[in-house]
Amino acid sequence: MLDGSCNEFLDLLSSREPVPGGGGACAFAGAMGIALGSMVGNLTLGKKKYQDVEEDIKGLLIKSENLKRKFIKLVEMDAQAFYPLSQAYGLPRNTEEEKAVRERVLQAALVGASEVPLAIARSCCEAIDILGEYAAKGTRLAVSDAGVGACFAKAALLGAKLNVLINTRIMKDEELKQKIEEELEWLVEKYSEKADAICLDVERSIIE
Amino acid sequence: MLDGSCNEFLDLLSSREPVPGGGGACAFAGAMGIALGSMVGNLTLGKKKYQDVEEDIKGLLIKSENLKRKFIKLVEMDAQAFYPLSQAYGLPRNTEEEKAVRERVLQAALVGASEVPLAIARSCCEAIDILGEYAAKGTRLAVSDAGVGACFAKAALLGAKLNVLINTRIMKDEELKQKIEEELEWLVEKYSEKADAICLDVERSIIE
Numbered sequence: 001m002l003d004g005s006c007n008e009f010l011d012l013l014s015s016r017e018p019v020p021g022g023g024g025a026c027a028f029a030g031a032m033g034i035a036l037g038s039m040v041g042n043l044t045l046g047k048k049k050y051q052d053v054e055e056d057i058k059g060l061l062i063k064s065e066n067l068k069r070k071f072i073k074l075v076e077m078d079a080q081a082f083y084p085l086s087q088a089y090g091l092p093r094n095t096e097e098e099k100a101v102r103e104r105v106l107q108a109a110l111v112g113a114s115e116v117p118l119a120i121a122r123s124c125c126e127a128i129d130i131l132g133e134y135a136a137k138g139t140r141l142a143v144s145d146a147g148v149g150a151c152f153a154k155a156a157l158l159g160a161k162l163n164v165l166i167n168t169r170i171m172k173d174e175e176l177k178q179k180i181e182e183e184l185e186w187l188v189e190k191y192s193e194k195a196d197a198i199c200l201d202v203e204r205s206i207i208e
Numbered sequence: 209m210l211d212g213s214c215n216e217f218l219d220l221l222s223s224r225e226p227v228p229g230g231g232g233a234c235a236f237a238g239a240m241g242i243a244l245g246s247m248v249g250n251l252t253l254g255k256k257k258y259q260d261v262e263e264d265i266k267g268l269l270i271k272s273e274n275l276k277r278k279f280i281k282l283v284e285m286d287a288q289a290f291y292p293l294s295q296a297y298g299l300p301r302n303t304e305e306e307k308a309v310r311e312r313v314l315q316a317a318l319v320g321a322s323e324v325p326l327a328i329a330r331s332c333c334e335a336i337d338i339l340g341e342y343a344a345k346g347t348r349l350a351v352s353d354a355g356v357g358a359c360f361a362k363a364a365l366l367g368a369k370l371n372v373l374i375n376t377r378i379m380k381d382e383e384l385k386q387k388i389e390e391e392l393e394w395l396v397e398k399y400s401e402k403a404d405a406i407c408l409d410v411e412r413s414i415i416e
Contacts, residue, residue: 002214009214010239010276014246021247022356025240029360031218032233038222039229068218144374148230148367152237155363158407159356165414166352199366206373 001079002028002072018086019079023117026159027078030120031071033152034127036145037064040138053137060137064130067123074120081112085167110167114180117163121184124157125191132198140205147202154195161188209287210236210280226294227287231325234367235286238328239279241360242335244353245272248346261345268345272338275331282328289320293375318375322388325371329392332365333399340406348413355410362403369396 001020002009009028013020020028041061044050050057088109091102128150135146164184171177209228210217217236221228228236249269252258258265296317299310336358343354372392379385 002218004213006210006212006214006217006236007280010210010243010280013240013243014250014273014276016247016250022244022353025244025356025360028214029237029240029363032221032237035218035221036230036233039224042222042224065222068222072215072218144370145230147370148233151363151366151370152233155237155359158359162352162355162359162407162410162414165411169415199370202370203373206370207377 001075019082020075021078021082021163022159023078023082023120023163024075026117026124026156026163027071027074027120029152029159030124030127030156031068031075033124033149033156034064034067034071034130036149036152037127037131037134038068040134040142040146040149043142044137044139047139050137050139056133056137060130060133064127064134067126067130070123071120071127074116074123078116078120081109081116085109085113106170107172110171111173111176114164114167114171117160117167118180118184121157121160121164121187124153124160125187127153128157128191128195128198132194135198135202143202143205147199150195150198150202154192154199157188157191157195209283227290228283229286229290229371230367231286231290231321231328231371232283234325234332234364234371235279235282235328237360237367238332238335238364239276239283241332241357241364242272242275242279242338244357244360245335245339245342246276248342248350248354248357251350252345252347255347258345258347264341264345268338268341272335272342275334275338278331279328279335282324282331286324286328289317289324293317293321314378315380318379319381319384322372322375322379325368325375326388326392329365329368329372329395332361332368333395335361336365336399336403336406340402343406343410351410351413355407358403358406358410362400362407365396365399365403 041057044057088106093099093102131146131149161184168177168180249265252265296314301307301310339354339357369392376385376388
């Protein structure tokens with residue numbers, strides 16, 4: 001899906017087409033956020049002033065580039081998980097039997113459609129950790145980019161939460177539903193705050 | 209720039225290349241946010257259940273598609289404003305004369321490099337207003353997408369703020385600096401809160 005042009009991606013996103021939807025957009029926003037981290041890393045490498053952190057930056061670059069690729073894969077995975085769900089929603093429900101079949105298919109599709117945005121949320125948290133390190137260690141010239149990255153990763157995390165909830169709310173498997181929602185709540189609580197702190201630190205370091 | 213593939217955009221963003229940078233990424237995130245609004249509109253149009261708001265949705269769709277195009281233009285404008293700035297930073301400063309020339313060129317470049325992210329911030333606020341209407345009037349089936357859009361628009365607004373500040377902080381024209389920073393402060397204060405309220409409303413409407 002990301003082999004197409006950015007303009008095509010935006011037009012598909014705006015359309016009635018089932019994918020990309022909000023979940024895929026969150027994975028893409030996460031990819032942009034961590035890509036901004038890689039940018040900070042690449043602008044820091046080889047600079048005399050930052051020789052002391054050269055090895056740290058190299059390690060961060062491996063992490064951020066891997067995570068970028070993971071986000072790209074999650075855009076596709078979100079599309080793959082959403083298709084069966086949109087098909088299930090479209091099944092007929094005129095008779096009791098049809099209703100029962102639709103419900104079974106829907107419940108099966110809900111699992112993947114909830115687990116992919118949960119995986120996106122987890123990756124956003126990883127991104128926030130890495131962006132915090134870039135903000136602290138990377139070149140001051142690009143510190144705003146690490147801050148922007150953290151803003152994006154937080155937005156993608158909150159967006160992923162909505163994409164989980166819209167599926168878990170109708171999930172019948174109470175145990176799975178609770179497990180997913182509890183993890184999500186914990187991630188959002190911990191990492192929203194961390195992302196805010198990074199952005200605030202970046203802003204302070206700019207205006208000081 | 210957005211005619212290239214999404215993957216290329218992400219790779220350019222990660223690289224040492226001066227553009228796209230954080231500003232362009234914010235404009236792109238804004239475009240994704242408002243595109244999600246258009247998606248809600250397109251999924252609402254023609255639905256019997258939403259006949260009463262059909263005309264409102266048509267009006268919103270014109271607004272959101274126009275704003276999407278504006279964000280796309282802002283990605284390019286940010287690149288155009290950043291080039292002269294990155295060139296100015298690269299000018300020699302060995303002699304007093306060189307320093308004076310560099311400072312003059314830099315100060316001139318800072319104006320555009322501050323005003324484009326300010327324009328991005330203003331557009332994010334427009335996006336938040338429109339996404340609030342989509343969240344309130346659009347199909348319940350896609351309400352999470354309006355919420356995700358609002359999260360993105362807020363992140364792009366906060367990101368644009370950092371991109372303004374990194375330039376205005378070294379701006380010598382105190383009057384212009386103050387004017388830009390005051391408008392920005394006002395926009396961020398008012399619209400961060402509005403975006404948060406939209407996301408919270410969307411979350412409540414999902415889990416109720």
